[in-house]
Amino acid sequence: MTATAESPAVGEVKAMTVTLRILRSKPEGTDEHKPGEQYWQEFQVEAHATDRVLDALHKIKWEQDGSLAFRRSCAHGVCGSDAMRINARNRLACKTLLKDLNPAKPIIVEPIKGLPVEKDLIVDMEPFFASYREIMPFLMTTGNAPARERLQSSEQRDRFDDTTKCILCAACTTSCPVFWTDGQYFGPQAIVGAHRFIFDSRDEGQWDRLEILNDKAGVWKCRTAFNCTEACPRGIEVTKAISEVKHALTTGEF
Amino acid sequence: MTASSAPFTPGPKIKEPRIRSGRLRPGAEQWSWRFMRISGPLLVVLILTHLFINLLTGDGVNQIDFAFVAGKWASPLWQVWDILMLVLAMLHGGNGMRLLINDYAHHATLRKVLHSALGVAVIGIIVLGALVIFTFDPCPLDADPSLLPSFCEDVR
Structure with a gap:
């Protein structure tokens, strides 16, 4: 401890105290809070600027309050489990560094x-997955399956590369x-999922999917x-993908 | 290996795409979207020209009085211009409000009430506005002649 304090190594990242303000809720309730009631709780953790928000959450869960619940895999x-709203923006906790968040203020x-x-930070993802299932996110073809793979040129592959x-x-969806405001809307992710197949030259179910997205709660709800584009941790141009689906619907061109 | 000769049997058919909203009116929202896309730029041109002619040419805002409006509506161009502006603005704005109601009014009855009120307002304003534009009398008989457009003297 003293040795490192007297002669800090070159490029050493200094430890600091970060405050996390977490919106919590317990289905069973606590002494002060009713079941399911949301309340803010602050935690202070020692962390490095290069640590991620997920590391800070782990420190809280492992060292301070084991009841804190969040998803991560x-x-x-890559797995997409730990999306949460950090400083009013949707991000993955595992891809967000503390130094990018102004750690001087509570996060x-x-x-x-x-x-x-x-x-706590765990939500029911079922409505989200239900929308995804509804656009049929699997290859749909007609006729005999080819003896070998379905060929595709690299240009044809590039057409939908972003949404893969x-x-x-x-x-994005949240x-x-x-x-x-509208529980019916498919949400950006389902449209991205549909885009991935609609613009795939090997797939033949475009119009089935476009039919679904032409619905009242489909792409036309997008304003x-x-x-979504700002929120996507994978950098997918979500709004552009939605617009391309709209374009396919209005012109019939892919 | 008989795989190459066996006829291809497709799997069970995937369930028909269902209409989430439970309303069978395919394409309605698409036309609403197209209408917004077309009427928006049209309105920009119509309204900016309207404002330019009324406020920036001639005496500017001071020129606007009964005679000015009467003079404008004596020309079929401005009659068509104004009715277009009225109809497009009401439909564009009304459609936008309809989408907002769809988003925020979750109760079916409330939505119905708001949609009907909106429809009555939109149609009412279009009808009243059209009535004014097309039945407008620029030279009412018992009016002060100094307030009337110049061509009224020839009419009498």
């Missing part, structure tokens, strides 16, 4: 909006103001707020 930005962590909260990056974290 791979912790490396505000909330569950993603628009889905029913189950406990989706990890189903729900950051950042959408239309999704917050191009661009919240």
Whole structure:
């Protein structure tokens, strides 16, 4: 301890105290709070600027309050489990560094909006997945299956490359103001999922999917707020994908 | 291996796409969206020109009185211009309000009430406005001649 304090190593990242303000809720309630009631709780953790919000949450859960509930699996930005609202923006806790959040102020962590909260930062993802299932996210073909693979040129593959990056974290859908107010809207993610197949040259179910998205609660609900594009941790141009689906619907061109 | 000769049997058919809103009016929202896309830019041109002619040419805002409006509506161009502006603005704004009601009014009865009120307002204003534009009398008989447009003297 003293040795490192007297001669800090070159490039050493200094530890600091960070405050996290977490919007919590317990289905069973606490002494002060009714079951399911949401309340703010502050935690202070020692962390490095290069630590991620997920590390700070882990420190809280492992060292201070084991009852804190949140989802995470791979912790490396691929599984899409730990989307949460951090400082009023949807992000993955495992991809957000503390130094990018102004750690001098309390970091505000909330569950993603628009889905029913189950406990603390965990929401019920079922309505989100139901929308995804509805656009039939699987290859649909007719006729005999070819003896070998279905061929595709690299240009044809590029056409839908952007939307193949989706990890189903729900950051886009739960950042959408239309999704917050209207429970019927498919949400940006389902449209991204549909886009991935609609513009795939191997798939033949485009019009089945477009039919679904032409519905009252389909793409026409999109008001191009661009919240989804900003929220996507994979950098997918979500609003552009939605517009391409609209374009396919109005012109019949792919 | 008989795989190559066996006839391909597709799996069970996927359930028909259902209309989430439970209303069978496919394409309605698409036309609403197209209408907004077309009427929006049209309105920008119509309204900006309207404002330019009324406020920036001639004496500016001071020129606007009964005679000015009467003079404008004596020309079929401005009659068509104003009725277009009225109809497009009411439908564009009304459609926008309809979408807002769809978003925020979750109770079916409330939605119905708001939609009907909106429809009555939109149609009412269009009808009243059209009535004014097309039945407008620029030279009422018992009016002060100094307030009337110049061409009224020829009419009498």
